Amino acid sequence: MVGRGVAALLLYFAFVGADEPTMQYDTIVIGLGSAGTTAATTLARAGRRVLALEAQDRIGGRVNTVQFGDGVVELGAEWIHGTRPSRVYDTAIKNNITVLSQDLTMDAYSSDGRQTDKELVNELVEFCLGQVENSTNDNLPLGDFLTKKLKEHLNATKPSILQDEDFMENFLDLMDQIVGNYEGSNSWNDVSTFTHYQELDGDQHMSWHRNGYKTFFELLLNTYQGGPGLANLSIKLNTEVTKIAWPQKPLTPVEVTCQNGEVYKANNVIITISIGVLKERYTTLFTPSLPEEKVLAIQRLSMGVVDKVVISYPNKWWPNSNAFWFNQTKQERDKAVKDSGWVTYFGSVPFGSSNTLTLWYNGDAAKLVETLPEDVVKRKCVELLQRFLGANVTVPEPTGMHRTTWFTNPFTRGSYSYDSVTSMKYPNSRADLGRPLLDSAGVPKVLFAGEATDLTHFSTVHGASDSGYREAMRLLPNRQDIKQAIDNLKS
Numbered sequence: 001m002v003g004r005g006v007a008a009l010l011l012y013f014a015f016v017g018a019d020e021p022t023m024q025y026d027t028i029v030i031g032l033g034s035a036g037t038t039a040a041t042t043l044a045r046a047g048r049r050v051l052a053l054e055a056q057d058r059i060g061g062r063v064n065t066v067q068f069g070d071g072v073v074e075l076g077a078e079w080i081h082g083t084r085p086s087r088v089y090d091t092a093i094k095n096n097i098t099v100l101s102q103d104l105t106m107d108a109y110s111s112d113g114r115q116t117d118k119e120l121v122n123e124l125v126e127f128c129l130g131q132v133e134n135s136t137n138d139n140l141p142l143g144d145f146l147t148k149k150l151k152e153h154l155n156a157t158k159p160s161i162l163q164d165e166d167f168m169e170n171f172l173d174l175m176d177q178i179v180g181n182y183e184g185s186n187s188w189n190d191v192s193t194f195t196h197y198q199e200l201d202g203d204q205h206m207s208w209h210r211n212g213y214k215t216f217f218e219l220l221l222n223t224y225q226g227g228p229g230l231a232n233l234s235i236k237l238n239t240e241v242t243k244i245a246w247p248q249k250p251l252t253p254v255e256v257t258c259q260n261g262e263v264y265k266a267n268n269v270i271i272t273i274s275i276g277v278l279k280e281r282y283t284t285l286f287t288p289s290l291p292e293e294k295v296l297a298i299q300r301l302s303m304g305v306v307d308k309v310v311i312s313y314p315n316k317w318w319p320n321s322n323a324f325w326f327n328q329t330k331q332e333r334d335k336a337v338k339d340s341g342w343v344t345y346f347g348s349v350p351f352g353s354s355n356t357l358t359l360w361y362n363g364d365a366a367k368l369v370e371t372l373p374e375d376v377v378k379r380k381c382v383e384l385l386q387r388f389l390g391a392n393v394t395v396p397e398p399t400g401m402h403r404t405t406w407f408t409n410p411f412t413r414g415s416y417s418y419d420s421v422t423s424m425k426y427p428n429s430r431a432d433l434g435r436p437l438l439d440s441a442g443v444p445k446v447l448f449a450g451e452a453t454d455l456t457h458f459s460t461v462h463g464a465s466d467s468g469y470r471e472a473m474r475l476l477p478n479r480q481d482i483k484q485a486i487d488n489l490k491s
């Protein structure tokens with residue numbers, strides 16, 4: 001027995017010795033969104049040598065702040081959803097960066113430019129969103145559940161509204177779209193009432209305004225206002241990973257191959273690519289192939305789509321408001337679908353510039369808008385804004401447009417994950433996705449982070465960041481581990 005132990009130890013040192021000159025990195029992080037940037041900077045700040053490989057030409061992933069209008073706009077994530085406990089919010093506050101609360105109560109306009117009753121609509125929206133939070137036990141399609149709750153509520157409090165069929169049809173359609181904007185779903189009946197999602201305490205719509213969400217990444221990376229970065233973190237942009245070889249033999253490196261032919265080795269790798277990209281690539285990305293548990297998790301989790309069209313004007317001309325609902329009759333909505341294939345329901349006012357407006361799309365409408373020629377999209381959007389918001393002013397020509405393509409983008413393939421009606425059947429999918437692949441000695445070799453792996457805060461920037469931190473900590477010895485190791489040595 002003793003002889004075998006010594007032999008194993010000698011083998012261990014032979015390996016470590018042999019690998020040391022070539023093993024440039026401790027950890028390779030794939031993807032520099034919120035999860036990857038948090039993981040990479042946490043490890044590098046602890047002195048680990050980290051290589052981060054990012055396929056796109058920028059850091060941020062599903063956060064993308066761009067210069068636009070007279071400031072910045074967010075093409076991806078826009079708000080900090082809740083402040084306690086939030087790594088994102090804390091990072092801003094610790095660095096004295098102001099964030100501003102944005103009230104997104106909707107003003108409602110009809111196609112002739114008149115304001116319609118927004119009090120009642122906002123009150124009923126609040127009621128429905130409140131029900132969503134209280135609905136975690138049964139597995140019902142969310143739309144059916146909310147319709148039932150709303151009807152009971154109106155029957156008890158405002159029975160005449162329940163009799164107004166046009167109003168009800170219009171409001172239920174609006175609520176379907178609001179759910180779609182939260183979830184990225186196509187229909188509110190694709191979404192389940194069963195979910196482990198938890199809202200953080202505090203304000204749900206804190207904006208980075210003119211700082212931009214990109215500031216979060218600059219602060220993590222120590223590049224804010226010309227900061228020098230982190231000594232132990234190497235970043236390669238425009239570097240798409242195509243292969244991850246993870247031999248199960250202990251002490252053999254993980255080998256990561258890139259589209260450009262480069263090959264990198266490290267002790268372990270943290271993968272942060274979206275569930276949409278994993279669905280498309282998991283069969284070719286890994287050698288050996290992923291275990292069944294992981295494959296099933298990837299197949300079972302749902303990826304939603306939310307897109308924006310942001311338009312700039314020479315100056316602000318629209319009514320004072322942070323959010324608009326374009327209240328259309330059923331006939332108008334049917335006509336919009338017939339004419340152009342989609343209906344525009346919502347607009348919001350970016351907090352990072354004064355002369356831009358955002359229109360929102362989700363589900364199939366978003367996928368369609370992504371594929372149309374830009375000038376077609378622009379014309380339709382400009383007409384709509386003119387009609388609903390321009391009744392009392394001369395509307396200037398737009399100066400520019402950004403149309404997002406989160407589904408078409410091969411490195412995102414959607415916007416964020418949501419709990420679909422099948423999620424209750426597979427309640428462990430997120431945990432299964434987040435569990436590391438181990439070598440035959442039980443040491444984590446391939447680790448998984450990213451929004452979709454967070455059990456309670458998936459679909460958000462703070463959830464993604466938490467997941468990156470979680471996986472970094474898996475690789476860092478904590479005091480408890482060290483104490484245990486010393487105790488073991490003593491005994």
Ligand SMILES: Cc1cc2nc3c(=O)[nH]c(=O)nc-3n(C[C@H](O)[C@H](O)[C@H](O)COP(=O)(O)OP(=O)(O)OC[C@H]3O[C@@H](n4cnc5c(N)ncnc54)[C@H](O)[C@@H]3O)c2cc1C
Binds near residue numbers: 031059060277411460
């Ligand atoms: C339109 C929109 C609005 C949103 N609004 C909000 C909001 O207001 N608040 C909020 O909290 N959240 C919001 N979200 C969600 C939030 O943006 C995401 O949950 C979060 O940013 C995901 O971070 P991540 O690190 O998990 O993944 P990602 O940001 O997707 O990072 C993964 C990275 O991996 C890279 N990658 C992919 N494949 C490869 C490869 N083969 N090789 C190398 N690199 C690769 C990608 O380019 C990407 O940079 C929004 C998202 C969208 C799209």
Ligand SMILES: *[C@@H]1O[C@H](CO)[C@@H](O)[C@H](O)[C@H]1NC(C)=O
Binds near residue numbers: 044045047048231232
């Ligand atoms: C990073 O690596 C260098 C050696 O290149 C080391 O001297 C330094 O202490 C490390 N930095 C941190 C923050 O750990």
Ligand SMILES: *[C@@H]1O[C@H](CO)[C@@H](O)[C@H](O)[C@H]1NC(C)=O
Binds near residue numbers: 096
């Ligand atoms: C933030 O502001 C406080 C008070 O002005 C100051 O003491 C602190 O050093 C600042 N912190 C950073 C990170 O700039």
Ligand SMILES: *[C@@H]1O[C@H](CO)[C@@H](O)[C@H](O)[C@H]1NC(C)=O
Binds near residue numbers: 130131134
């Ligand atoms: C949620 O449920 C709790 C307990 O039943 C109740 O007190 C609360 O009012 C409910 N919230 C909403 C928004 O209905």
Ligand SMILES: *[C@@H]1O[C@H](CO)[C@@H](O)[C@H](O)[C@H]1NC(C)=O
Binds near residue numbers: 151152155156
């Ligand atoms: C409405 O409320 C009354 C009692 O106030 C009840 O008898 C009736 O069944 C309710 N209708 C619906 C559709 O819930």
Ligand SMILES: *[C@@H]1O[C@H](CO)[C@@H](O)[C@H](O)[C@H]1NC(C)=O
Binds near residue numbers: 327
């Ligand atoms: C939408 O506008 C119409 C008037 O065009 C109004 O009758 C209706 O109540 C509005 N819908 C809602 C849900 O407020």
Ligand SMILES: *[C@@H]1O[C@H](CO)[C@@H](O)[C@H](O)[C@H]1NC(C)=O
Binds near residue numbers: 319388
């Ligand atoms: C236009 O002016 C009317 C009358 O003041 C007002 O009711 C309406 O809300 C305005 N519409 C817009 C789009 O500003």
